Structure formats: structure tokens, C-alpha cells
Amino acid sequence: MAPVTESHTDVLIIGAGPSGLAAAYWMARCGVNARIIDKRATKVFRGHADGLRAGTLELFDSMGFQHRVLHEGVEITEFCFWAPDENGNLKRTKQVRSESLDSAPYRMHGLSQGRIERYILDAIKDSSNLVVERGVAAESLEYDASLENNHEEYPITAKLRTLTEEELGAASTYGGSQSLSRDNVAPDDVEDLTPGRKHEPGTVEVVKAKYLISCDGGRSWTRKQLDIPFTGSTTEHIWGVLDVVPITNFPDVRRAATVSSEFGTLLVIPRERQLVRFYVPLTEVDASSGRFDRSSITLDMMREKVQQMLKPFQFDFKVCDWWTTYQIGQRIAQNFTKGRIYLAGDAVHNHSPKVGLGMNISLQDGFNIGWKVALVAKGVAHASILDTYEPERRRLAEMLVDFDRRWSPLFLKQQGGSPPDAHAKFEAMKEILDSVEPFAEGLLSHYGDSPLVHKNGQKLAKNLSPGEKLISAKVRSQADGITRWTTWVFQSDGRFRILLLAGDVRAEEQKHRVLTFGEYLASPDSVLRRFSRKAVKLHATIDVVTIHSAPVEDVQLFDFPEALRPFDDDNGWEYDKIWGDEKCHWDLQCDGRVYEKWGVDRLKGAVVALRPDQYIGWIGDLEDVEGLSKYFEGIFRTPKQRALL
């Protein structure tokens, strides 16, 4: 046995799936002293989650890699409903698509979780030296609540052990028809087939941490250590999941589709590399009650079931990328946090994968707690903002589980095995899809009133709500005329933002209002200065972005006060802080209707405070610097307060 070493870290993250990596992203971007471990030997390469919703793609845009998703992923354009007609012949009942995202930057995409992990890992690498320590498991966890009110203390003690090859081998039992090799993983994933080990197998290390973010999956070890009940139910229904390159003449195999039959309903999701995912009801194994014997299910059993359900169309495959089985369960953890320990992702919510939403919610969990812990760990923000994590995310977890409770039963075999009524089935499915869409696509989150969300200002921006994400819009850069989505403009760099909707600055009175607001920002009393040390740049903690409504050609960058276009001794003025809401005739998405979309007066504008995750925190007019101050006082420590930590 190697000697036990002890070390300290500000933030420990357990689990490097989508939620753990999203949290780690913030540690990397904000320069927080952090560690991230995962008990698996490697990242995920195949299978697992694969549905990406509009809101998640927007988040990726702010993280700098949405172009990789669009390049590799498959856009899911339509949803097709198939069922037997009155003569028992399989027919397409309906082909529908939602129009609610027509003016949004992105729509749903199918792409394997392994690729998403790749992109986040690359983003972390590009901005830090943080590396996932793989093949490392936590073995014990102690929490000393008496230390939790002292920022400098380390209330968390975890014993980490580097697993042996044998232990690692036992962890990877998931299937597929081919073994992993450099010939069948993405070129940029090849190196990760055999990641370097930080420690010798068997090495034990005691790590003391100020904060712990645990994203260790549905069977969360951390949740069990903390004795947090995971309540809900598991039904007896067994499902298969199949990622194959199908050989089929079913016409909608490259569209999202449900196929109803006497055996239950099949779900079809198109994917990258000619793959298609099939969710297969396995009625044969349904009869047994309680936990089922996974080994009784074979790939051929699933092949035959799909063949039965797609008749009279042919179906077969030779390439199987991945397959697994699961039992439907819906559970939510009774608590998401304990002191300075935060659980995220599958560790706090379980549901069936058929809603195509799990990875999104998990990733957004990690994203949510990540920036909060990062800012508190750095001493920039009050610890009280951490209390917003559970209420903000629990509600979404509940909506997720509720969605699944309504959605999954529609895929079950009808009682008595009678053929389904095609139209009724379609109506039932469509009704659920329509009702969950705003939440599923990230347009509605219902974050409640808190230090981070002041429910005000609705009159000034009729279509924007504090507690919701800013509605994406395309704007035109004052400096260079380039068009960009706001998701790109508000990069996820850890800063809060003051979004100055400057209105029509050609009008003398409005120009004066903007100049006055600029003077406030540059003054020692401004929120930019009060919460930053003198030595750092004015915009280090809070960034300022302006979108005006005048034609870009009619105004100039230097008409705007300098606080709106920060100056740097080495790099001059920043050119990507002032934008116009102007129609651009060679980019049809930039339609000059941003103010209208947001419900903001084109002449008078408004001020919006944005959190680092692009959620709206506060709305006010240009004169309400007191309201703005109050908002940020609830979040940031002054340098004096920081010194007292």
C-alpha cells in the first residue's frame, strides 16, 4: 500500500459526465482551484444520452463550441406519428413540427453524449490545466457542519482511491457489436482511449475541500453517503435502447418517429454517422415483477421486436454501436444539497431516457451550481447565492419527472393487446409534447424570487421575465457590421452583465440619458467599481453590453461613453460591446426586431441585469441605478467585505 497523502482543493467535483463537466467548465473559466474525479477508466465514447434541446445549444454557443455540435449532430426537423390504420396497415398518421423555435438560433439535435463530453473537455483544456482524474473513486465522505460558515475552512473530507485495472474492467459492461479501437472512435477521441493515470492503482489520497459538487449518476454514491432519500417508483416495464445503422425501407427512419403497434410503441431518433436510436418496448420480459435479469435480454431479441413493430417494412442491421436495457423509474432526491455539498444531474432525478431531455437538464444543473460555487469560492459573491441552487433546479427536475410520467405510459402495450386508435394516440402525444415544449426547449424555467432574481420591471420589457433566460436575438455589431446571436455576445466567462438597451440614441434626450448612465457606470459609486478591487479592470466582475435601436450607419462607436466600450492599455477599445438592432439584408435572421421581440420601447430602452448563465436577474430603466445597485449588493461582496472573509 502506498502511503496516504492529504491535499486541499477549493472545489471537488465527483463525476465527469455532462453535469460534472459543465460545473468543471466554470472552474476552468473562472480560474478556481478545483479537482474533478470519475471512477470510470475513460470518457463515454458511445451510446448514453443523445438529445440536445434548443436551450442547451444556446448554452453551448456561450461556451464557444456550438459550431461543433451543428457540424457533427443531426437536426431533428419533424416528428412523425405512425400507427396501424383501420385495416391494420402501418401508416403515417401525422408529420408535425413546432414553429415556436422558428426565430430561435437552434432546434433539437441528436448527437451522442460522448461527443458533448469531448467538446466540454476541450473547452476546459483551452482555458485551464484542469484535467479529469479517471479511474478514481471516492471511498469515504465526512462533512463538518461546524466549519461551514467560515469561508476559509474545508468542511469536506473525502478519501479518494485510484482503482486497479480489475476494478475498472468490471465497471464497463455496456454493449455494442464492436469493441472500441482507434479505427472506430472519432479522431479527436483516440487519445482518450487510454488516458494517463495520475496515481498508481491502489493509491489513496485524502482530499479536503471547501465545496463538493457531486454528479455521480443515478446510483449516486454521494447521495447514499448523505442518506438522502430518492423517492419515486420503478415500474415493471423493461425497455431496450439500440444505436444501430439500420437497413430498412421505413421511410421516416431519419426523422423522429413513434410507431404504435399491438406490442407497444417504438421511438425512433436519427443520429450522427448514419446511426439511428430505437427505444424498444420489451413486452416479453415485462411479465416478471420486481427487478429483472438483464442477461436474459439479447440483441437479437431487440432486433426481432423492431422487425415485428415495423412490419410490413423491412428492418435489420449489421452495425450496432451500442445497446442497453433499462427499467422505467421516476425518482427525485429529497434534498439536492447538504451544507456545502451539492448534488446535480441523475444523482437527483431519474426518469426514462425517452423524453430526450435528461442530458440537457443534468448539464444545466451542473452549469447552474458551477458558476455559483466558482464565484463564492473566489470570494467574489456572497455564499447566500448558493441557496438558490436547489429551488431553481428542483422545480425543473419535477417538471422533467412529471413529463416522463405522462409520456412513457403512451409507449406501453395497450391493455388486452388491442391495436391502438391512431388518431387518439396522436392527439395524446401531441398534447403532451406541446405542453412541455417551452420548458423542454429551455424557454421557460420559472426561477423564483431570490438574491439572483428580482421579479420587477416587466412594464419596461413586456416579453422578458426575471427568472427566465434572455430570449435569443440576432444583433449587428456597431464596430464591424457583423451579425451575431446574443448567446454568442454574452459569453459564459463568469461575469454578470448589464445589458443596456440604449434605445434610439439619435434622439437628443435619449442620448443624454445614455451619457448619464455611462457617467454613473464610470463613477466610484457604480456597481462596476464598488465590487471590484481598484487594481482590476472596471469590467472584471460585471460586463456591460449595449444594444441600441438606431441604424448602425447613423451612429459611431465613439459616440457612446467609454464605460460602454472598455479600454485596455495593451489591446485598445473592446469592439464587441456595442450592437444595433438593425435589419441586415444579407442575414435574414437579423431582422431588426429585437426590441419588438423583447417588448422594449424602441426610443427609451431599458436596463437588464443578466446572470452569468444568461438568466435575467433584474429589469429597470436607465435612471434606476438604485435598483441596479440593490440587485448587485445582494450578490457581490465589496473588496472590504472580501477582506473580512
Next chain:
Amino acid sequence: MAPVTESHTDVLIIGAGPSGLAAAYWMARCGVNARIIDKRATKVFRGHADGLRAGTLELFDSMGFQHRVLHEGVEITEFCFWAPDENGNLKRTKQVRSESLDSAPYRMHGLSQGRIERYILDAIKDSSNLVVERGVAAESLEYDASLENNHEEYPITAKLRTLTEEELGAASTYGGSQSLSRDNVAPDDVEDLTPGRKHEPGTVEVVKAKYLISCDGGRSWTRKQLDIPFTGSTTEHIWGVLDVVPITNFPDVRRAATVSSEFGTLLVIPRERQLVRFYVPLTEVDASSGRFDRSSITLDMMREKVQQMLKPFQFDFKVCDWWTTYQIGQRIAQNFTKGRIYLAGDAVHNHSPKVGLGMNISLQDGFNIGWKVALVAKGVAHASILDTYEPERRRLAEMLVDFDRRWSPLFLKQQGGSPPDAHAKFEAMKEILDSVEPFAEGLLSHYGDSPLVHKNGQKLAKNLSPGEKLISAKVRSQADGITRWTTWVFQSDGRFRILLLAGDVRAEEQKHRVLTFGEYLASPDSVLRRFSRKAVKLHATIDVVTIHSAPVEDVQLFDFPEALRPFDDDNGWEYDKIWGDEKCHWDLQCDGRVYEKWGVDRLKGAVVALRPDQYIGWIGDLEDVEGLSKYFEGIFRTPKQRALL
């Protein structure tokens, strides 16, 4: 001295700049046995060329990495003309942009050559084991013309030497205010700071090659070995090039701009990473005739000159990424080829960099000769297609040099130093820009009649011309409803393509025509079968893509003959071969007007033969299988002909 080894390769490429890499791309994609050497120790990281035109971006789309250019590069949206007004105050005379590219996928972008090299290197790595051998110079070249008619022979003998560290050091004298390090190059370029050496310094190797593509720059060693005259002129005018992060209040520093003054005209081009490129007229050193002493020019001299020219605006910089000086010259090589040796890029045309076109033409040179040599080296195509390289590319080189001869003088100091007439200057510049635009953006190439271009069929596709690139359009996939630019659909994989514009297949008669064409394709007499060995897939040499004009919902994939949607035993049917010209209400660029754009009858359609580089080779109607056969007979060898090689 190490012993001299001898080896054989089908294709040797000298020079790994944009043109050499574009040629190497084809060797990688087509699986050709090839070598590529470069005498420099590393790839380019900074400076050099930086203008990317629409046509080049389309080419990148077909190579699979245009998304990286769009992500990192800077779109150049407008061109601004500045000059002193009647009172001598610097004013913006005009701000213009061309609308000719409004319905095209891309517009001009600014991005350093080093990043383009990165993307092509990655594309090569993703599809082959071909690696650039750096620090290797050719030292002698012999050509045995007596062998050139025998495909199996190696008429080229080159002696290659791995350079010593001293020799390498001498080659890198270009400037910048910071030395290169892992902190200031792109993360994915870090590994290339110290590329591995294949051989020990001093190692000499004799390489025998069937074909040589030389892309060794303006002072081409190969051109000199072959005694090819490089005719044209070098003027006495000296220019500086400056890549800096400017500290300036000049409002159009992030737009393309010309600034006229008594000292000459400054050219301003916005770039990635807050960089801006300045082309600076250095009148001080103009006086001396003949070649100038580069060491007499300093960075501060250039800084002061820009300061003078931008007055009354401030200008300074602290970060200089790269700078150099050059002397204007326009030259064209008397021959582009000698036997099986092909010169491409700067080796055959020299001009000033101010036209923002050099990298594009060079890259397209390499792209043009690359696929031709690859197909001939593999024995697939007749050697006669290689004769099309020089006539196709010489005309573009001449247009390039002619553009520069008209454009560059406008940047010179006026005779007598009198202030320029702002309006006259604008008109002169605008006239030149407008006249060269179709050629510069890749919309017009004037490739002449040849085995690769049959000048026919104009009546069937009024806006398409054999010898020009297919005009890009956005189409909707029959199988999945996804929209794509044709540049993506016609991937650069080395195959020719039959583009079947199937017309409105809802009409019975038209459907019959399409079925008949499909039967032809599947028959033993078809061009698909005649030029492929029996053992290989029907579409191995010639791909077939269909774009019909019926609504996507009204027809089904399996309505089309199987020759249009190839089947593979392992992977089933290909789903990206049948497309619709249909308006898509969530993608405004997909407007359902492709047939109209191309001038093709919506009911009756047409057939277009596309070369691997998306140039149109032949146009005919669905019944003209004889014309189609004749076209491909001039290009491909039958398996029997191959056996006789």
C-alpha cells in the same frame, strides 16, 4: 554522413503551404501513395496571407471544415473609403458592400494562413497517415522524359536532405513583437511548435516519383531547376504589412477600409483575435531604385507612417503579431508544367498581397491539380486530363496579376504629393472591385473546352455553364428534412457526380423519365458500371445526387430508383443522395428557388455532370445518356484499359 537511401512514391509534393496542402488533401482522401516535404521547420503560425473569398469557403465546406473558419475568422461585411475632404479633413467618402453574394452561403473572411493550414492538416490526418515532412529540402531534380508515357514508371528523381538546426534557423527571419510560445499560439497548434523529425539532420534520401507537384513559393526552387522563365516586373515601390492589435479611435478599424492621403493609400483589413492588418506605403524608401535593403525598415517607421495617415485619429499598438515588408511585383511563369511535373501557387504567379486573393488562387491551384493527379496516379482516369491544369489555371493567374496591376497603383502617392480627389479615387477603386468581383469570389473561372468540360446544354440550365462552378443553393433532404448547401452535399471525396435534376416527379410522365434514367444507371452499359471494377460498389467512381422539385412531403425516398439511393450490405441505403428544392419556413436561405436560380425547367429537369471540384463538366437532358457516356469516356479508363496500363 548517413548512407543515401532510395525510395519510391507515386506523388511527391514539395511545399506545405496552402497550395501544397490542398493537393495533399486529395492524396489523403483518395488513398494515393504520396509524400509531402517542406523546408521550413514548422507550419506557419502568424501573418502571411489572410483573405478568404466566398469560393474558397465553399471549397472548405466540401472539405468538411468551413465551420471552423466561420467560428474563428472575421466576416468582412463592408468596404469603407476614406479620403481628405476639400478642407483636408479625413472623412469617410463611402461605405459600400456588394449584394452579389446575398444568396450565397459565404462572404469574405479575414483569417491568418496559419489557421487554414491547421484545418487542412487536420483534414489530411483524419483520412490518412500522410504527414508533412518538415525541415526537408529538395537538392536536386532529374526528369527522364523517356519514361513519361508509361504509367508504371518513375520519371522524377529528387534528392531530399533533412536540414540541420542551423539551416532551419536561418530560414525563419520574419518578425513580430513576441516570440512564438505555447502561450501565444492556438491550443491546437501547440504540438506543431516542435514537430517530430522523420530523419536525422543531414540525412539524404533519393526519392523516385511518378508525379511531382511543386508549391514551393515565389522563389520556387523547382521552377529554377526547370529553367522556367518567370516574366513580369518588379516596381520600386516598397510596402509594409502590419498585423497588430490597434489602439485607435478610427471608427472603421474593424471594417475593410482604404485611407487616402498625401503619402499614398493605407489598406485596413479586420482579423481574428482583435488583430487588424495594415498595408502601409513606405514612401521614404521608395526613392532608391532596384532591390531595397529590408533592414533599413523598422516597426517604428511603419507605426509612424500609419499615425501620419490616420490623422486626426489616434493610432498606436503594443501587440504586434507579425510584420514584414515587400516590393510590388507581378510575374507569371512561362510554363506551369513540364511533363509530369506541375507547379502551383506562388511558384507560378506573383503579385501584391493587397488584392486579398493570393491564398485563394494558390489553394485552388493545388486543389485543381491535386484531384487530377490523384485520379491518374490511381489508374482511374486517363493521363490526358492532366493537360487541363495549365490552361485552366493560367487564365486565372493572368486575371489575378491583371487585377493587381490595376489595383496596386491606386495605393501609391499621387504625383507631386497633391491630396487625392476623394470622389475620383472612390470611383476608380469601386470600378476595379466591381469588375473583378465575379472572378475574385470564385463565381467565374472561364475554364475552356477540354475532356473535363464539354461546352453544351446551356438551353437546359440557362444560368449554369460548363467550365464554371455549380452555383451554390440550399436544398432539403428527402430522408430527414434537413437543409444543406449544395457545397456540403457534393463533398470533395474524389468522385465525379451525376446531378440528376429530376424535375417534378409527381407528374406521371416525368416519373417515367426518372425511372428510365435510373434503369440506365443500374444497367451494365451505364457510366457507373463501365468505369468501375465489378468488385467495387456501383458508385465508387461516380456518385449520383438527385434534386427534385416536388414538395418533400408529397414523395417518398423509396419512390426513386435504387441507383439514386445506393444500398450497402452493412449500412443500408444512403440517405443523403435525394433532395428537394422546397421552401423551408424555418430556414430562410432554403427558399425553394434552386431550379429558378439555375435556370432549369421545374417540370422536366436536366442532368449535370460535376467534376470532383464541383465544376460543371457537362449538361444534358435525361435521355442523353450517349452524351453523358461520351463525357465520361474522355475521362475514365475502363477496367480493361486499366489492366493494360
